[in-house]
Amino acid sequence: MPADQPLVVVSKSGSKRWISAADTAARKLGLKTGMPASKAQAMVANLNMVDADPVADAAAVERLALWALRQYSPVVAVDGLDGIVLDTEGADHLQGGEDLLLSGMVNKLRGLRLTARAAVADTWGAAHAIARLTSAETTVVPKGDVAKIVVGLPIHCLRLPADTIQGLRVMGIETVGELSAMPRAPLTLRFGNEVGRRLDQMFGRVAEPIEPLRTPELVEVSRNFQEPIGAAETIAKYVGKLVVQLSARLEERGLGVRRSDLVIHRVDNTRQSVRAGLQKPVRDPRRLTRLLCDQIEKIDPGFGIEKMALTAVMAEPLSEKQIASSLIEEAVLDVTPLVDILGNRGQRLYRMTPVASDVPERSLRRIGPTDDETGADWAVNWPRPSRLLPYPEPIETLAVLPDQPPVLLTWRGRRRRILRADGPERIFGEWWIRPREMQAVRDYFVVEDERGERLWVFRAGDGVDTETGSHRWFLHGVFG
Amino acid sequence: MTHARRSRVIDDLRDRIAHLEGGASRKQLVLPFGVPEIDQRLPGGGIACGALHEVAGGGSGTVDGAAASLFAAGIAARSKGKILWCLTRPDLFAPALSQAGLHPDRVVYCEGDKEEDVLASLEEGLSFGGLGAVVGELVRLPMTASRRLHLAAERTGTIGLVVRRWRRQTEASDYGNPTASATRWRLSVLPSEPLPVAGVGRARWLAELMRVKAGECAEFEIGAPDAKGRICLLPVSRDGSNTKAWRGSRAG
Numbered sequence: 001m002p003a004d005q006p007l008v009v010v011s012k013s014g015s016k017r018w019i020s021a022a023d024t025a026a027r028k029l030g031l032k033t034g035m036p037a038s039k040a041q042a043m044v045a046n047l048n049m050v051d052a053d054p055v056a057d058a059a060a061v062e063r064l065a066l067w068a069l070r071q072y073s074p075v076v077a078v079d080g081l082d083g084i085v086l087d088t089e090g091a092d093h094l095q096g097g098e099d100l101l102l103s104g105m106v107n108k109l110r111g112l113r114l115t116a117r118a119a120v121a122d123t124w125g126a127a128h129a130i131a132r133l134t135s136a137e138t139t140v141v142p143k144g145d146v147a148k149i150v151v152g153l154p155i156h157c158l159r160l161p162a163d164t165i166q167g168l169r170v171m172g173i174e175t176v177g178e179l180s181a182m183p184r185a186p187l188t189l190r191f192g193n194e195v196g197r198r199l200d201q202m203f204g205r206v207a208e209p210i211e212p213l214r215t216p217e218l219v220e221v222s223r224n225f226q227e228p229i230g231a232a233e234t235i236a237k238y239v240g241k242l243v244v245q246l247s248a249r250l251e252e253r254g255l256g257v258r259r260s261d262l263v264i265h266r267v268d269n270t271r272q273s274v275r276a277g278l279q280k281p282v283r284d285p286r287r288l289t290r291l292l293c294d295q296i297e298k299i300d301p302g303f304g305i306e307k308m309a310l311t312a313v314m315a316e317p318l319s320e321k322q323i324a325s326s327l328i329e330e331a332v333l334d335v336t337p338l339v340d341i342l343g344n345r346g347q348r349l350y351r352m353t354p355v356a357s358d359v360p361e362r363s364l365r366r367i368g369p370t371d372d373e374t375g376a377d378w379a380v381n382w383p384r385p386s387r388l389l390p391y392p393e394p395i396e397t398l399a400v401l402p403d404q405p406p407v408l409l410t411w412r413g414r415r416r417r418i419l420r421a422d423g424p425e426r427i428f429g430e431w432w433i434r435p436r437e438m439q440a441v442r443d444y445f446v447v448e449d450e451r452g453e454r455l456w457v458f459r460a461g462d463g464v465d466t467e468t469g470s471h472r473w474f475l476h477g478v479f480g
Numbered sequence: 481m482t483h484a485r486r487s488r489v490i491d492d493l494r495d496r497i498a499h500l501e502g503g504a505s506r507k508q509l510v511l512p513f514g515v516p517e518i519d520q521r522l523p524g525g526g527i528a529c530g531a532l533h534e535v536a537g538g539g540s541g542t543v544d545g546a547a548a549s550l551f552a553a554g555i556a557a558r559s560k561g562k563i564l565w566c567l568t569r570p571d572l573f574a575p576a577l578s579q580a581g582l583h584p585d586r587v588v589y590c591e592g593d594k595e596e597d598v599l600a601s602l603e604e605g606l607s608f609g610g611l612g613a614v615v616g617e618l619v620r621l622p623m624t625a626s627r628r629l630h631l632a633a634e635r636t637g638t639i640g641l642v643v644r645r646w647r648r649q650t651e652a653s654d655y656g657n658p659t660a661s662a663t664r665w666r667l668s669v670l671p672s673e674p675l676p677v678a679g680v681g682r683a684r685w686l687a688e689l690m691r692v693k694a695g696e697c698a699e700f701e702i703g704a705p706d707a708k709g710r711i712c713l714l715p716v717s718r719d720g721s722n723t724k725a726w727r728g729s730r731a732g
Contacts, residue, residue: 338608480546
């Protein structure tokens with residue numbers, strides 16, 4: 001189906017057919033959702049019409065919610081017919097903050113050829129409304145600003161039945177602000193208590209917990225408490241018991257956990273969650289308990305916890321493996337447990353590996369801390385400085401062209417007399433990476449000043465041809 | 481006679497103190513430098529495993545810590561097992577560590593946002609056990625924090641190395657404050673070995689052993705770690721008096 005042709009989805013109820021969704025091209029031609037299908041056909045020739053399939057739509061939204069559950073947040077649910085809702089609290093820092101979480105999610109969905117709108121707000125109601133009404137792809141409502149923003153929104157975003165909305169419109173109410181200014185009693189008398197409930201949910205006056213999505217194949221264990229618990233030691237004790245149960249369940253299925261969520265239900269009907277990710281599938285109860293208990297301080301028990309549930313959100317096959325006895329050969333120590341502990345605290349862990357490039361800043365690449373050992377090492381014989389500046393810094397020098405090292409050098413306001421130098425080590429630009437480097441040349445020198453401090457300087461250009469560089473000098477690193 | 485008896489009394493006292501310190505039951509392992517002149521100045525004949533060691537640069541090395549980190553890399557390279565390198569400023573250039581004998585497969589970097597993260601990662605790495613050495617780059621090392629790190633290292637026998645580097649050269653006076661580390665080094669650069677031809681020779685450092693538990697301070701002129709992480713002792717340079725004067729102005 002060509003992309004530039006207008007496409008609409010048609011819903012059917014009895015003999016009535018109307019447009020339930022229209023793409024950008026169709027909307028440009030003036031087609032709107034809710035318009036009768038026959039009118040649309042009259043307006044646009046060759047209109048592509050697809051029959052709506054609500055069951056398949058719901059299944060797709062649920063698949064999307066499951067994807068979000070694995071990737072982003074422990075508490076995810078389907079929101080209405082066309083959305084998903086996530087509790088980002090305690091999960092956004094893993095993606096680098098709310099802004100990055102949203103834009104990353106929208107970009108990933110765009111990669112799947114889906115157009116998405118995302119919003120973060122203090123309440124489910126406000127986020128639901130803003131995501132559906134704004135034209136911006138991502139919106140982050142600062143904490144505490146919900147009340148100011150939602151007053152201007154139209155009332156149809158309140159998740160109320162259509163006839164209630166119609167009735168309110170008849171009364172002349174158009175925005176949420178107007179509705180919230182009305183006396184509550186007559187409204188309840190006329191429309192039932194749904195209006196007041198939705199309003200309170202939007203402003204965050206009543207809690208609206210998200211019932212997290214779970215599928216039968218997710219391994220989950222939970223424990224209810226007769227008396228609410230709150231002390232850190234007690235929580236740790238029951239986390240340990242839950243982990244043992246979870247490991248036993250995982251063992252039955254031959255799985256190991258890659259990502260596990262501990263969801264805590266408090267007595268005031270709010271939920272909190274703690275997530276632990278692992279580099280490799282694991283079902284060792286001690287390691288998993290350690291990772292979860294590390295984060296106990298993030299849990300606010302409030303008036304007490306009445307239920308804890310532990311889910312293996314992401315599980316991968318893990319088979320038993322025979323380990324060679326330490327008598328036969330020296331065991332190679334696996335650092336994965338340490339990497340998991342530090343990684344769950346938000347530290348960035350990586351290893352450096354060589355890249356076949358002569359340009360110093362491109363000669364190395366970060367890889368995962370537990371990736372397979374490559375055995376590769378840098379193949380340069382020239383000395384390399386132990387500190388490399390993030391960007392080469394321009395320096396003032398006194399040097400004889402074309403191939404002499406500088407005699408005097410001023411860097412960061414200090415003048416140095418150069419007594420000894422080594423070089424030049426000529427490095428050519430990599431035109432296959434950046435076409436502008438076709439002729440670029442850098443001549444690197446190791447220079448030593450009168451105090452013995454050794455610096456790594458280079459001249460852009462070969463000293464003869466100005467095509468190869470500006471002939472200015474830069475400092476790129478400091479030797480020990 | 482009296483001398484022998486006194487030394488016996490002192491030995492006896494030392495044993496009792498060691499027993500009180502709790503280290504008596506364990507055999508203290510050391511990692512020798514392989515340079516007898518340096519090793520005999522260190523208790524046990526080398527860098528003690530299961531202890532914390534501090535390294536800092538002198539002069540402008542207080543800010544960049546280039547020599548200090550290479551010195552630490554040389555020690556780490558001669559240990560066995562993986563290395564955890566905790567830092568906040570990712571300006572360490574891995575090829576240089578590789579040239580000091582530290583293969584890139586052995587080093588896991590742990591980058592945190594704050595100094596406290598580095599301290600926490602250091603402690604976690606030291607108490608993990610089984611790592612060869614744990615290196616951390618820190619500005620401040622309070623007594624309490626260093627004590628925790630030292631205890632964690634003592635439990636597992638991992639070498640803890642703290643590379644101190646400050647934001648400004650004037651802040652380096654902090655290095656005089658007491659910490660629980662077993663040895664404290666200051667590495668300053670000296671003009672490199674003169675070569676018969678033009679060029680820069682092997683880097684020459686002045687390694688000051690500023691503090692050592694149960695030992696005396698000393699200073700050595702050493703050559704930078706080679707491809708196996710080994711340092712060597714160099715003959716004292718001719719302009720030794722000059723460097724002394726320069727150091728004198730810096731001390732304090």
